[in-house]
Amino acid sequence: MTQDEWLKGKAAVVGIGHTAYGRRGQFVERGSFSLVIEAVQKACDDAGIDPRDIDGWTSYSNDVNQGGLLAAAFGTKRLRFTGMGWGGGGGAMGGAYLYAAMAVATGQADYVAVVRGVTMPDNGRFGRMGTTEGPPYGLMTPGQAFALAARRHMYRFGTTTDDFAQIAINARLMASKNPDARFRDTITLEDHHNSPIICDPLHKLDFCMESEFGTCVILTSAERAKDLKQPPVSLLSAAMGAPPRWGDAMFGGWGGGDENVGGQYAPDDDYVTGGHRTVAEDLYAKAGLGPNDVDVAEIYDHFTPMVIMGIEDFQFCKKGEGGGFVSDGKIGLGPGQLPLNTHGGNLAEVYAHGMTHVFEAVRQIRGTSYNQVPDAEVALVVAGASMAPTSAMLFGK
Amino acid sequence: MSERMPGFGAPHLTALNEGYWKAAGQGRLVIQRCDDCGTHRHVPVEICYQCHSRNWHWDEVPGTGRVFSYTWVDRPLSPELAQAGVYNISVVELDGVVGTIRLLTNVFGVDKDTLECDLPVKVAFDRVDDEIALPVFEPAFALNEAERVSAGKVSA
Numbered sequence: 270m271t272q273d274e275w276l277k278g279k280a281a282v283v284g285i286g287h288t289a290y291g292r293r294g295q296f297v298e299r300g301s302f303s304l305v306i307e308a309v310q311k312a313c314d315d316a317g318i319d320p321r322d323i324d325g326w327t328s329y330s331n332d333v334n335q336g337g338l339l340a341a342a343f344g345t346k347r348l349r350f351t352g353m354g355w356g357g358g359g360g361a362m363g364g365a366y367l368y369a370a371m372a373v374a375t376g377q378a379d380y381v382a383v384v385r386g387v388t389m390p391d392n393g394r395f396g397r398m399g400t401t402e403g404p405p406y407g408l409m410t411p412g413q414a415f416a417l418a419a420r421r422h423m424y425r426f427g428t429t430t431d432d433f434a435q436i437a438i439n440a441r442l443m444a445s446k447n448p449d450a451r452f453r454d455t456i457t458l459e460d461h462h463n464s465p466i467i468c469d470p471l472h473k474l475d476f477c478m479e480s481e482f483g484t485c486v487i488l489t490s491a492e493r494a495k496d497l498k499q500p501p502v503s504l505l506s507a508a509m510g511a512p513p514r515w516g517d518a519m520f521g522g523w524g525g526g527d528e529n530v531g532g533q534y535a536p537d538d539d540y541v542t543g544g545h546r547t548v549a550e551d552l553y554a555k556a557g558l559g560p561n562d563v564d565v566a567e568i569y570d571h572f573t574p575m576v577i578m579g580i581e582d583f584q585f586c587k588k589g590e591g592g593g594f595v596s597d598g599k600i601g602l603g604p605g606q607l608p609l610n611t612h613g614g615n616l617a618e619v620y621a622h623g624m625t626h627v628f629e630a631v632r633q634i635r636g637t638s639y640n641q642v643p644d645a646e647v648a649l650v651v652a653g654a655s656m657a658p659t660s661a662m663l664f665g666k
Numbered sequence: 667m668s669e670r671m672p673g674f675g676a677p678h679l680t681a682l683n684e685g686y687w688k689a690a691g692q693g694r695l696v697i698q699r700c701d702d703c704g705t706h707r708h709v710p711v712e713i714c715y716q717c718h719s720r721n722w723h724w725d726e727v728p729g730t731g732r733v734f735s736y737t738w739v740d741r742p743l744s745p746e747l748a749q750a751g752v753y754n755i756s757v758v759e760l761d762g763v764v765g766t767i768r769l770l771t772n773v774f775g776v777d778k779d780t781l782e783c784d785l786p787v788k789v790a791f792d793r794v795d796d797e798i799a800l801p802v803f804e805p806a807f808a809l810n811e812a813e814r815v816s817a818g819k820v821s822a
């Protein structure tokens with residue numbers, strides 16, 4: 270099913286803001302609400318607006334920093350809109366932007382702030398799931414769940430752990446130019462080989478590291494955006510969803526279904542994806558664009574294999590050919606390459622659940638990235654491969 | 667029947683799922699099945715995704731299948747789990763059902779050299795207490811080198 274282009278270009282990002290990026294536990298005493306407030310102030314400074322004019326708030330992944338509380342804290346003149354994207358992980362991030370865009374495009378709000386803030390006691394461990402007593406089959410982490418998808422991809426398509434390594438190598442290379450990044454040392458294939466195996470086939474360097482942060486992105490209508498401080502970055506498309514029977518396919522029943530029985534029931538062809546097949550179709554249809562129009566791709570990289578699957582899901586190569594794509598030199602900043610995770614991503618910049626992928630897309634379109642792609646006009650942001658819904662966005666001039 | 671590995675919890679029984687665990691306690695693998703259209707479904711849920719009937723029963727299935735995917739947990743997350751050493755978390759796709767049914771499980775009796783995708787397996791039961799057990803799996807064939815090769819070639 271295709272969808273029309275009604276929303277294309279009707280909303281724009283006008284401000285981005287974030288705190289320093291911390292390791293797990295670093296900002297525990299301060300708390301995530303304080304971090305989000307700082308991020309909102311910085312995003313308003315970036316946009317040149319008064320925080321009291323933000324009349325809508327959205328977020329995802331059951332973020333604890335509620336819009337209503339933020340509105341009260343800032344003295345919002347007239348709160349008009351809030352929205353929360355269901356689901357754990359970073360899957361619904363694009364949904365939070367879709368709600369914001371629909372709200373400003375239809376006059377439900379003037380300025381909507383998408384926020385996400387995490388310190389671990391507020392939100393629990395992001396790298397863990399399950400109960401204190403231990404699950405019956407020993408599945409305790411997202412890393413283990415995604416290792417199952419990675420293994421199936423290897424089995425079906427011959428993908429290798431060296432292919433996974435290319436994603437980590439690229440992330441560190443990009444982060445080496447990014448002063449905000451947590452992990453700025455470059456790594457080699459040998460470093461990846463020597464990195465300890467956490468859950469086979471995944472090495473430690475295939476994992477992002479839990480982080481603490483406050484982040485904010487402000488959207489308004491294309492009309493209002495024209496008169497603000499920054500050149501507007503247009504939201505060309507946002508899509509959320511999942512293929513049939515996806516549910517919490519990756520997680521063996523965690524979250525939605527019966528957590529202790531577990532069911533990984535997605536069709537085989539969808540099992541070896543990030544759950545993004547239908548989202549990609551809708552995303553491109555709603556923008557009237559395709560993969561050949563994308564100048565830079567910021568793909569959620571909690572675990573390296575999911576980036577390879579994302580490259581496939583968003584049609585930069587055929588299904589199953591993503592491993593070869595990344596190992597044959599098709600990612601990078603050179604001619605004919607796909608610029609990928611040009612900020613360093615979750616793996617090397619900060620694990621901010623996708624918000625910094627949006628920041629980087631905005632910087633690329635503004636022309637202010639640390640790893641600027643010349644004349645970047647269309648930037649893809651893919652939210653976390655996760656339980657349903659997953660999501661994605663296209664940004665442009 | 668085998669001893670539960672340290673650190674592995676017991677399932678949380680609910681009105682909807684207890685039949686699954688109790689059948690396993692009696693040495694039977696049962697899967698929820700629609701009374702009206704015959705489609706199997708798992709994890710247990712109130713309604714049939716094919717025909718939307720709310721009438722269902724526990725259906726005993728053959729308990730054979732193939733390994734769909736697996737991971738070896740080299741770095742367990744709790745001291746209790748670490749006592750078990752490196753363990754696998756596996757997904758097994760079952761034979762003899764209507765629709766695709768995959769179970770999150772453990773495969774016993776294998777190591778890093780012998781566990782592989784498409785390995786034929788059969789159900790076994792890991793006892794929790796007098797009433798319930800966990801369905802787990804073990805290789806359907808002896809795993810010497812020659813038999814492994816032929817096992818991998820058994821038709822689907």
Ligand SMILES: [Zn+2]
Pocket residue numbers: 700701702703704705714715716717718719
């Ligand atoms: Zn039915």
